[in-house]
Amino acid sequence: MRRRAGAGVVMRRRAGAGLVMRRRAGAGLVGRPLPAAGRYALRMVSLVAALGVWQALTSLDIDLWLRFSQFPTVTDVAHAFADRLAGPDYWTDLTDSLTRILSGFLLAAVLGVATGVLVARSRLAEDLIGPVLEVVRPIPAIALVPVAILLFPSNEQGIVFITFTAAYFPVLVSTRHAVRALTPVWEEAVLTMGGGRWRILGSVVLPGALPGIFGGLSVGIGVSWICVISAEMISGQYGVGYRTWQDYTVVDYPGVFVGMVTIGVLGWLTSTAVELLGRRLTRWLPRTSYDAGGRARNVRAASSAREPKSAASAPKTEEARDEHLV
Amino acid sequence: MSTSSDITEAAARAPRVTDAPPAHGTRLTLRAATLGRPDAPAVTGVDLDVAPGEILTVVGPSGCGKSTLLRTLAGLLAPLDGEADQDGRPLTGPSADRALVFQEDALLPWRTLRANVELPLAIQGLARADRRRQASDWLARVGVGDRSGQLPHRVSGGQRQRAQLARALAGRPRAVLMDEPFGALDAQTRAGMQDLLVEVLHGTGATVVFVTHDVDEALFLGDRVALLGNGRLTAVRDVPRPRDRTARDDPARLALRRDVLSSLGS
Numbered sequence: 001m002r003r004r005a006g007a008g009v010v011m012r013r014r015a016g017a018g019l020v021m022r023r024r025a026g027a028g029l030v031g032r033p034l035p036a037a038g039r040y041a042l043r044m045v046s047l048v049a050a051l052g053v054w055q056a057l058t059s060l061d062i063d064l065w066l067r068f069s070q071f072p073t074v075t076d077v078a079h080a081f082a083d084r085l086a087g088p089d090y091w092t093d094l095t096d097s098l099t100r101i102l103s104g105f106l107l108a109a110v111l112g113v114a115t116g117v118l119v120a121r122s123r124l125a126e127d128l129i130g131p132v133l134e135v136v137r138p139i140p141a142i143a144l145v146p147v148a149i150l151l152f153p154s155n156e157q158g159i160v161f162i163t164f165t166a167a168y169f170p171v172l173v174s175t176r177h178a179v180r181a182l183t184p185v186w187e188e189a190v191l192t193m194g195g196g197r198w199r200i201l202g203s204v205v206l207p208g209a210l211p212g213i214f215g216g217l218s219v220g221i222g223v224s225w226i227c228v229i230s231a232e233m234i235s236g237q238y239g240v241g242y243r244t245w246q247d248y249t250v251v252d253y254p255g256v257f258v259g260m261v262t263i264g265v266l267g268w269l270t271s272t273a274v275e276l277l278g279r280r281l282t283r284w285l286p287r288t289s290y291d292a293g294g295r296a297r298n299v300r301a302a303s304s305a306r307e308p309k310s311a312a313s314a315p316k317t318e319e320a321r322d323e324h325l326v
Numbered sequence: 327m328s329t330s331s332d333i334t335e336a337a338a339r340a341p342r343v344t345d346a347p348p349a350h351g352t353r354l355t356l357r358a359a360t361l362g363r364p365d366a367p368a369v370t371g372v373d374l375d376v377a378p379g380e381i382l383t384v385v386g387p388s389g390c391g392k393s394t395l396l397r398t399l400a401g402l403l404a405p406l407d408g409e410a411d412q413d414g415r416p417l418t419g420p421s422a423d424r425a426l427v428f429q430e431d432a433l434l435p436w437r438t439l440r441a442n443v444e445l446p447l448a449i450q451g452l453a454r455a456d457r458r459r460q461a462s463d464w465l466a467r468v469g470v471g472d473r474s475g476q477l478p479h480r481v482s483g484g485q486r487q488r489a490q491l492a493r494a495l496a497g498r499p500r501a502v503l504m505d506e507p508f509g510a511l512d513a514q515t516r517a518g519m520q521d522l523l524v525e526v527l528h529g530t531g532a533t534v535v536f537v538t539h540d541v542d543e544a545l546f547l548g549d550r551v552a553l554l555g556n557g558r559l560t561a562v563r564d565v566p567r568p569r570d571r572t573a574r575d576d577p578a579r580l581a582l583r584r585d586v587l588s589s590l591g592s
Contacts, residue, residue: 183430183432185428185430185431185432186432186434188397188400188402188420188426188428188432189426189428189432189434189493190445190449191402191419191420192400192401192402192420192421192422192424192425192426192503193422193425193445193446193449193493193497194420194421194422194423194446194449194450194497195445195449199449203434203445204434207434207436208434208436210436282436284435284436284437284477285435286435286479
């Protein structure tokens with residue numbers, strides 16, 4: 001519990017520092033959006049500031065109500081990290097976890113989209129498998145550990161199964177919604193061109209549902225990480241989650257933090273990859289519909305200057321889409 | 327093209343597909359038909375015969391079942407009662423024979439204008455190079471050749487409707503069914519589109535059923551005007567020719583217009 005609370009404070013401090021920086025930078029630039037390089041610098045500052053606060057609290061052994069005296073310092077963690085990077089286990093853990101999450105997630109993406117489309121397009125499929133899906137859906141994937149142990153001959157397959165289940169339902173539900181929300185005239189147009197069922201699937205349903213599908217994939221990759229780490233903690237051999245839990249049981253707190261940082265970075269990288277792929281594949285989306293969100297963030301800046309040019313606001317709208325999808 | 331000298335005379339004479347002689351129009355017939363959805367029949371007792379190559383406009387107030395009529399002819403809706411025939415054979419479902427042009431944006435938003443026009447050609451199995459060329463030809467013909475690489479939302483509403491027209495005609499349908507295609511356009515653009523439509527249709531030989539709530543548009547475009555109201559097809563009138571936008575004060579035309587307006591009860 002104590003460890004959790006400590007991490008929470010660090011997170012909050014980081015957010016606070018970020019806000020202060022952003023406001024100051026915005027005021028200085030009077031209404032003009034920050035150039036890309038400036039924004040990256042700002043993001044780095046946010047991370048560095050968080051580490052600084054962490055280091056200060058722990059190296060000064062601050063013991064207010066929250067107790068940082070037992071908390072590993074940034075330098076402790078950095079040393080532990082360097083040691084781990086030099087050893088062989090770290091990379092085995094990393095590739096094991098990545099293999100598990102990628103297998104589970106890709107399987108969930110394919111099957112989630114397939115069942116989502118099926119359930120949305122066929123009344124028979126909806127009646128046949130809809131009820132089962134609805135009953136299984138609320139069960140947290142991690143609660144399926146006993147099922148996985150009973151069903152699968154090896155732990156490895158069980159972990160992939162749990163990761164799969166975690167991502168499957170967000171993908172399924174988003175796909176189902178996206179397919180049902182498709183504009184009917186698209187399908188009617190293809191029908192009156194002589195297009196059949198498969199043509200409609202390939203030319204209307206899948207491309208049209210893609211923005212929604214990627215919403216589900218973004219959620220899915222996040223939930224997959226939670227579940228793969230938890231599953232590894234319970235029943236894994238090797239893997240970042242397994243290692244983190246091992247370190248905790250032998251009271252190696254710097255090691256625990258190495259695990260946490262690793263999970264954070266891997267999660268961030270994979271969800272960014274999903275995000276970028278999604279943005280690439282749905283480039284056709286009209287940008288204007290996202291402008292409202294993009295502009296709201298700069299309301300104060302914009303009011304003191306003229307309307308930002310649409311070309312200049314391009315990076316901003318991308319940012320807004322981020323939030324929309326997540 | 328340069329190798330045309332060493333292929334047979336017949337092949338050399340074979341024109342490019344877009345220059346092909348007009349496909350024959352098709353005859354569309356409704357007999358004692360009740361149209362609509364089972365829970366809400368929109369039009370009853372429709373008898374209508376659209377001759378091959380004819381332009382029939384259907385005019386009536388909103389919600390009178392014009393779209394239902396068109397969707398039935400397209401094969402998207404089966405008649406609840408009576409018969410719907412094409413050239414004497416009952417309609418069994420949608421087909422590339424009868425293209426539908428919608429009022430709303432029915433272009434696929436993730437495809438460029440050209441890729442949209444290529445779609446019916448791809449469905450017909452044309453080779454990539456052929457469909458590219460034909461799609462570009464069609465877009466040029468409707469006046470948006472320079473926008474062919476744009477996504478639909480990057481061009482104006484009028485340009486989108488031009489592209490939709492190109493897409494409908496590219497598949498060489500024998501009938502073109504148009505559901506208020508210019509309804510969302512401003513008056514200026516609309517007049518231009520009407521002229522364009524007449525120009526582009528000329529020589530395709532396609533039968534056209536054009537639905538509108540604008541009486542003047544119906545009188546300008548139609549060879550005949552069908553009046554729809556109160557869930558019935560109330561009358562079908564011949565329209566004097568030649569087509570002339572400036573001849574609105576022609577007495578015969580004015581009389582027809584008055585007659586149509588009073589039949590519609592407006």
